[in-house]
Amino acid sequence: MGTEFLKIIDVSKAHNVVKNLFERIYSPISVEKISLNEALFRVLSHDIHAHMDLPPFNRAIMDGYAVKSQDTFGATEENPAMLKLVEVVRAGSTPQKEIKSGFCSEITTGAPIPPGADGVVMVEFSQKNEENIELFTGSYPGQHIAARGSDIKKGELVLKAGTILSPDKIGVLAALGYSTVEVRSKLKVAVISTGNELVLPEEDLEYGKIYDVNSSTIYSALESYGVHPLLKGIIPDEYAAVKNAIKHSLEDADLIITSGGTSAGAGDVLREVMDDMGEVMVHGISIKPGKPTIIGEVNNKMVIGLPGNPTAALIVLDVLIAPYLKNFSGCAAHYKPxxxxxxxxxxxxxxxxxxxxxxxxxxxxxxxxxxxxxxxxxxxxxxxxxxxxxxxxxxxxxxxxxxxxxxxxxxxx
Amino acid sequence: MGTEFLKIIDVSKAHNVVKNLFERIYSPISVEKISLNEALFRVLSHDIHAHMDLPPFNRAIMDGYAVKSQDTFGATEENPAMLKLVEVVRAGSTPQKEIKSGFCSEITTGAPIPPGADGVVMVEFSQKNEENIELFTGSYPGQHIAARGSDIKKGELVLKAGTILSPDKIGVLAALGYSTVEVRSKLKVAVISTGNELVLPEEDLEYGKIYDVNSSTIYSALESYGVHPLLKGIIPDEYAAVKNAIKHSLEDADLIITSGGTSAGAGDVLREVMDDMGEVMVHGISIKPGKPTIIGEVNNKMVIGLPGNPTAALIVLDVLIAPYLKNFSGCAAHYKPxxxxxxxxxxxxxxxxxxxxxxxxxxxxxxxxxxxxxxxxxxxxxxxxxxxxxxxxxxxxxxxxxxxxxxxxxxxx
Incomplete structure (x- = not known):
């Protein structure tokens, strides 16, 4: 009646087997290019160096008047500086006039500082008259100006490989003009449910059948680990069917997870299939639930046989496999004590x-x-x-x- | 030079304004039906009562032999019970024979218990001979059997409205045969960047222009709040353009978030547009950064005007608006002290x-x-x-x- 368990091993030994398999098989990190709008919580695959200065020009950071600061030294409410307006420079436009002593340009936040100007007096401290601008406070060189390259210098390392792209980090890429970004690929994991008693949701439930739970729980758990799950459906607990499903899954999946058909009793075919196609490293772990778990390798890809019981399957997946999947996708860095x-x-x-x-x-x-x-x-x-x-x-x-x-x-x- | 701030208010008062607007405008929860495989971390919109018993039949939970337990009472290794095998019942099949005294069926985990049987002896405690089955341990009524409805009774409340569909909860829906589920709709939020100086990523950066950061940061932050963001692009800081963008966004968005063009200086058009189209409740909050934030209402939809500075915009969004967006989408329940x-x-x-x-x-x-x-x-x-x-x-x-x-x-x- 079926195969025997291998030697039952401790969960720490099972962890070592999974860790070693992951390191040997999956350590070369593959990369994909995605749109910045799909990049939330993905993991940057390489360092980003700035290819430009930020801001790219001397930029006003207040609304007001661009001045030669020496023209305003000592200005007060009682003794305002009086300057002639030469033009209005709005954000996004280019100054046409140089600022000479005695003159100023009206300027909005984000606008380039005109040549000749070295300070900005806030609009709150000004009075616009017909013939001139009165400034009630003095400016100093660099005041209310973000100098070109003061935020990021061209060539500077701004984001390191391995960074999780949270909204703020996505903002840095946007500021540098990226619309796409290279991130670590998601591991493609096949999800196979085995069991003659299983039927798809919404199908008629004949006597003796139950709805397949594990495809749904494992699929969504894998999603939550930052993995790309591939649903391979339900197959009967038969040698040819299991072998065929694994063969087909090897074509597009990096790793295969089956559930059901692992206990050492009647109808245990996964173990036999894996013995024939590859190697079984673990069959039987000293945990409850989850004892009849299988860990092995076929064609240089990991194959995990989880128990058929939904709770057991989900817990073994979360305890034994998830840490390595998360580490690969970069989710692990989210972990906080x-x-x-x-x-x-x-x-x-x-x-x-x-x-x-x-x-x-x-x-x-x-x-x-x-x-x-x-x-x-x-x-x-x-x-x-x-x-x-x-x-x-x-x-x-x-x-x-x-x-x-x-x-x-x-x-x- | 532009409009004045309204009275600057405390952040706690601003919270009250947002809270009241949310409660008045968005409290009727809308619902959408989605596939179970898209349901990860969505929020169940209504109670789920079981429409069937689970398991749907008396089910073996071990591999072994289905027996009349009284036939096995007192069985030991030295004095085994001897029973005749009538058939093999595998998971997914229907028993054809009733178990009478002196008989048993071989049974696999998940198979229906044959009529007449009331216990299962594990295969580990048996010996299969040519003429009979030897059982080295006794069974008792109900042993290794999950009775019909013992897990979930038809009609029972299994998941409450408001439940976050984590993988385990998705498993419950799968067990009941659902392939789709009704969840709370995601709020659709328009994202508009205003500023004459802004250009799209990958475009040429003329002098005086910068790449738009806020569209990307706000888009991805909204995604992380469980909201459906709608990118509306960059518009110039001009009355007609801002009015037009808001008008168009009202067509498909539930809420509108703009950034830029909110400070009380030159080029502040959002305030004017909103005064004309609807009502501005808040313009000016006593926080740093984020002072020039606008909160208002147009056509029974909230309009939020965030500052143009990326850090200010992201922080005001996270502090002032995110809690209500998360609450609507159900993400708030994820919050842990x-x-x-x-x-x-x-x-x-x-x-x-x-x-x-x-x-x-x-x-x-x-x-x-x-x-x-x-x-x-x-x-x-x-x-x-x-x-x-x-x-x-x-x-x-x-x-x-x-x-x-x-x-x-x-x-x-």
């Missing part, structure tokens, strides 16, 4: 002996309540806020013990 | 007197370093990790004082 939240247990809990246990929990009134359902239960997922990790050496958690909660809607961090 | 991070200041900082100040900062070695640039500087944005809030009553922050840091790449929480 404060994302770890410690809260007290609402009640005592006896854990699985000798296995690392991941327990679904719901937070009520700031306390952690275990959800006591088997990992096939869907309501576990609908009620859960996240999960806690219980080391295999911990036999019991007492009421009031502080535990660290991992949130499902937090995966994107 | 732990997102607030307090860190010590690396150096002393004198703040703007009499104005709430938002100061760009960079975190180095766990300390908060102020970025001392004017709000027109792009490098401020490229260096910043986020910003801190300095109340208007605070004149100085000392080295080592703990300050709360708001992260730009954290906006999505």
């Amino acid at each position: 404060s994302d770890k939240i410690k809260l007290p247990m609402a009640s005592r809990f006896h854990s699985a002996q000798g296995r690392m246990e991941y327990l679904l929990v719901k937070i009520v009134g700031g306390q952690v309540n275990p959800i006591l359902k088997n990992s096939g239960a869907i309501t576990g997922l609908s009620e859960a806020d996240g999960y806690i990790k219980i080391p295999k050496t911990t036999e019991m958690i007492l009421e009031g013990d502080l535990v660290e909660v991992y949130f499902f809607d937090d995966i994107i961090h | 732990s997102d607030k991070i307090k860190l010590p200041m690396a150096s002393r900082f004198h703040s703007a007197q009499g104005r709430m100040e938002y100061l760009l900062v960079k975190i180095v070695g766990g300390q908060v370093n102020p970025i001392l640039k004017n709000s027109g500087a792009i490098t401020g944005l490229s260096e910043a990790d986020g910003y801190i809030k300095i109340p208007k009553t605070t004149e100085m922050i000392l080295e080592g004082d703990l300050v709360e840091v708001y992260f730009f790449d954290d906006i999505i929480h």
Whole structure:
């Protein structure tokens, strides 16, 4: 009745296997060029050096009058400076006249400073008369002027490879005139559900069938990790079908994730297919839920066989695979220590002996309540806020013990 | 030279104006139907009650043998129960035979329990012989069986309106056979940049022109708030152009955000246009940067006039408008107290007197370093990790004082 597990290994060893596979197979980072408007939270693939000065010209940063500052020294309300207006320079236009002593140009924020001028007096401190402009305060060289290159000098390193393109960083690229940007490619991950009992949503549910859950949860979890998921649908738990699905997925996917058909009982075909097509490194991890997980390699691509139970599949994916997927896509840099939240247990809990246990929990009134359902239960997922990790050496958690909660809607961090 | 500010108001009063406008204009929540595979982190618009039992039939949750449990009572390795095999029931198939006393069916995880059987003995505790099945352990009624409706009962409330559809919650919908889901619509927000000096990226940069930054930063910030941004491009700072852009944006947008052309100096047309088309509630807020912000209403839609300086525009958007946009799209529920991070200041900082100040900062070695640039500087944005809030009553922050840091790449929480 089916194949045996390989030696059951600890979760830390499983992590090492995944880490080594990732480093060997996926470390050469591939790059794609995308529009700046699609770049939110993508990861810059290379350093950006400024190809121009910013601002590109001496620019007024206040509305007012561009002056030779020495013409205004000592000006006060009682003793204003009087200057002749030569022109109005609006933002976006080019000054036509040089400023000579005794003259000024009206200027708006963002306009180029006319040649000859070296300061701006704010409009608030002025009076426009028919024959002249009265200035009630003095200016000084450089006042209210952003000099060419004062913000960014041509050639300067402005954004480093690996930067996450949050809105502010996208602004820097826009300021330099980029409409596209090169970012790290998203890993393409095939999602295959195996199981003769599974049907697509909206289809008729014959007796003995259930709707496929894992395609949807794994697809959206992968999206939240910054990965490009490819839905490969449902296949029966049969050798030829599984082999065929993996063969086809290898054509466009970088990595393959299946769910179902991994336990050491009747109908376990993934293990046999992978033994024939490539290599199985891990079959059986000492965690609860998630024991029958498979990790292997076919044609220099990782293949992950997750358990069929939706909760088990999602937790193994989040615990064992997500960190490496996020690291590849750059999402890992979003991680902040404060994302770890410690809260007290609402009640005592006896854990699985000798296995690392991941327990679904719901937070009520700031306390952690275990959800006591088997990992096939869907309501576990609908009620859960996240999960806690219980080391295999911990036999019991007492009421009031502080535990660290991992949130499902937090995966994107 | 342009219109005057209205009375400068405190940021708390500005919040009230925005809040009241949001509640009056946008509180009726609109709904759209989307595919489950597009539903990640969208917000459920109504309660979901189960329209079926889950599991929909009595289901084996282990591989093994379906038995009448009384036939196995007291079975041990030394004294196994001996049963005749009547058939093999695989997941997805329908049992053809009833289990009578002395008989059993081989069964895989997920298969329906045959009529007559009330327990499952795991395959690990069995031996298959030619003539019979030996079972080395006893079963009891209900063992290793998920009864019909034990997970979710038909009619039960499984997900509440307002739930954020994280991968696990999407799994619940999939389990019930949904391929589409009704979620809160995204608010459509027009993004208009005004300024005669602005040009589109990749265009030639004539003297006196700069690339438009705000379209890109505001577009991506809106995306991160769960809003649907509509890029309306760059328009000159002229009455007819601004009026026309707002008129056209009213056709497909729920809310309009402009940037530039708001200060009380030359070339301030937005205020005039809005006075003519609708009502300006706020013009001038006691914050730094962001003083010349406009908040008003045209045709029962909010119009926000942000300052032209990129840093000022992004900070005012994040501080004053984002909370309400996030609340509408449901993103607000993502907010967790732990997102607030307090860190010590690396150096002393004198703040703007009499104005709430938002100061760009960079975190180095766990300390908060102020970025001392004017709000027109792009490098401020490229260096910043986020910003801190300095109340208007605070004149100085000392080295080592703990300050709360708001992260730009954290906006999505």
